[in-house]
Amino acid sequence: MLNALTAQVRAAHLLVRPEEEWDALTDDLWRAYDSKDSDLVEQLSEPYLASWRVVTRNLLAEPLAAAGIRVARPAHPWAIATLERAGVVREPLLCSLDQDMSDPWEAAAAGGGLQLQHFNDIMAGYESCLKELLSTSAA
Template sequence: MTLNELLARLRAGHLMVRSAREWDDLATELSRAFQAGDEELIEQLRPPFLQSWRTVTRYVLQDDFDAAGISVSDPSSAWGIAVLESGGRSVEPLLAAPTHRVGESMEALDGFTVLGYEETLAGYTHDLGRLLTADDALSVTTPPAA
């Protein structure tokens, strides 16, 4: 399986569960809750937002990752989707971009920006490209949007 095929399946797997707009709406709602400091709403929105992304990676895409020689394990970061490993290398795609200084926690309610659908997939693409190098005979290019 080429990287382009894997990325196309990654995109299709997520779009089977929700449209890009629905993924973006979830991210926007969660971002607004953080901006408003509404901890009750954050606690209501954050777990299903994280779990949706993690479930698609862990279960919907498991066969595709297996076919590409990638193992999937639980994330180590509070905003991680999963830890992906192959050939002794590992990456962890994130659902939030850190805006904090090194050493500060991403667990806090500030210090990050929740990513939308395309931003998350761009990060996923970057991470998978780093994980599956040219040595693995996979090309690193972004597939066209579905």
């Protein structure tokens, strides 16, 4: 089931735009953060987050539900969605985190700035979340 669901997640995202475009969006937002252009960051961040989140909400809700995974709004500011199965909650992220920090904004910005990930790394993180969720027993 994991392989099929992972393939659906990847295909749904690639249906919206090719990998290169996802990575270009990431690079544009990273450059805005790096240049400390708060206006550009604000202009780019909402559409960036929305584009990732809409895929899960609109294209993947049914396949995830069929696997017993509930989709909800993300709690972490850089998460795609909150995924829950049998009481286990995971959030696929768009950035790397410093796991030693409790504040989600600070954890996402550790190491001198926001560490956004590219498409394949995001997909690997998504797969990791799904693997953890599917390894739990459905109630």
